Amino acid sequence: MAAETPTELELLILKVLWEQSPLTAAEIRETLAQRGRSLAHTSVITMLQRMVVKRQVEQLDPVEGKAFRFSPLVGDKQVTQGMLGDFVDRVFDGSAEAVILSLFDVAELNAEELSNLRKLLNKKLREVKP
Amino acid sequence: MAAETPTELELLILKVLWEQSPLTAAEIRETLAQRGRSLAHTSVITMLQRMVVKRQVEQLDPVEGKAFRFSPLVGDKQVTQGMLGDFVDRVFDGSAEAVILSLFDVAELNAEELSNLRKLLNKKLREVKP
DNA sequence: GCCACACTTCTACAGGCGTAGAAGTTAGAC
DNA sequence: GTCTAACTTCTACGCCTGTAGAAGTGTGGC
Structure with missing residues (x-):
């Protein structure tokens, strides 16, 4: 607790x-x-x-x-991630994907941020896939 | 209002x-x-x-x-996006990127969701870049 | 040794939120 | 036409949050 x-x-x-x-x-x-x-x-x-x-x-x-x-x-990290988790649950019924989609809609991400994210995404994908 | x-x-x-x-x-x-x-x-x-x-x-x-x-x-949409905007501002000082990074850490996104996101990301990138 | 000032402790209060009982009203059954 | 069951209105209350004044305490200056 x-x-x-x-x-x-x-x-x-x-x-x-x-x-x-x-x-x-x-x-x-x-x-x-x-x-x-x-x-x-x-x-x-x-x-x-x-x-x-x-x-x-x-x-x-x-x-x-x-x-x-x-x-x-x-x-x-502890606190903000906890809050994020709560928020995702409460507002987006636990769907992180929905949150990200919504953020793409609203937030104005620039090219650099976007490619950063893609890099990370690829890394994640490699981790998930065998 | x-x-x-x-x-x-x-x-x-x-x-x-x-x-x-x-x-x-x-x-x-x-x-x-x-x-x-x-x-x-x-x-x-x-x-x-x-x-x-x-x-x-x-x-x-x-x-x-x-x-x-x-x-x-x-x-x-109106409400959840409004709440998301507020949340990003309050907790992540307005950085949508930080939110997404944090979500990657915490949320267990599966391969399908990840590639979905990548698809979207690529589309966004094309929109942003000339 | 005393004093002023900074700092803390104690207490309070208003507004928002969640919760719900008691009392009042009305629609439909017959 | 009357009765009852469902539904609404009114009122209240406890907790949490944000806010802060009044009163108490201790430290350093001299």
Whole structure:
């Protein structure tokens, strides 16, 4: 039991911490503000507190000064893939293929990305086929 | 302004109606139950009522008997693609490529699906390249 | 040794979602 | 015409999420 699906704001905070950690609440708050999400200091702390309870982050003792620092306990890949899996199940009834088809329709992938994908696809095909 | 992202239960109900509509609350309830989501009759109605307010479904007058019937006002593609777009933005910072790569990792696509995708990919490539 | 300030803890609240009971209404049976 | 069973309307409530103020605490400056 681990790695519950984070809420919207939890994910934002995790993203900050995945890029750099540990960070203090104030540092996290500042980064969020730079990204267009301005919150009161206490709001950030409340969230962090809840995330500690949910085991999404851990609270580290201050090295110097008085501010706690926080580190993620869940991994980038782990979380996003979990969320992706949930999403595929909930919205596309578990069909990864349907998702990709839909993405082709909507997303504007450039030539480079497309050939990248083809390369990968070929590799996968070789793996699957004997 | 339309097509808000439906909540989990709203989506379940929409899925039922996309397959067949119009349906009465009782019919919807039954279908949901078959899919493992058993709700009180009034719960279904409450939801439907809220969805009418949100313009996700419309209420049709009874043809015979006394039960209202409901039809979706939003389309399958429209909603799922909207949700997919949101998801890609929120979780993968807008990178459709990252989503597909992640799907390759997680989803067990079989050979047929893979070659289907490759076919599509090639078509896309031809479209993009001069 | 004391003070100011930064930081934390505690508490609260509003809105959305899922859920459903109680009370009211109406259609059809007879 | 009346009754009953089905259906709807009204109301409510608990949980979760996002948000933040007020009050408490401890550190470093001097």
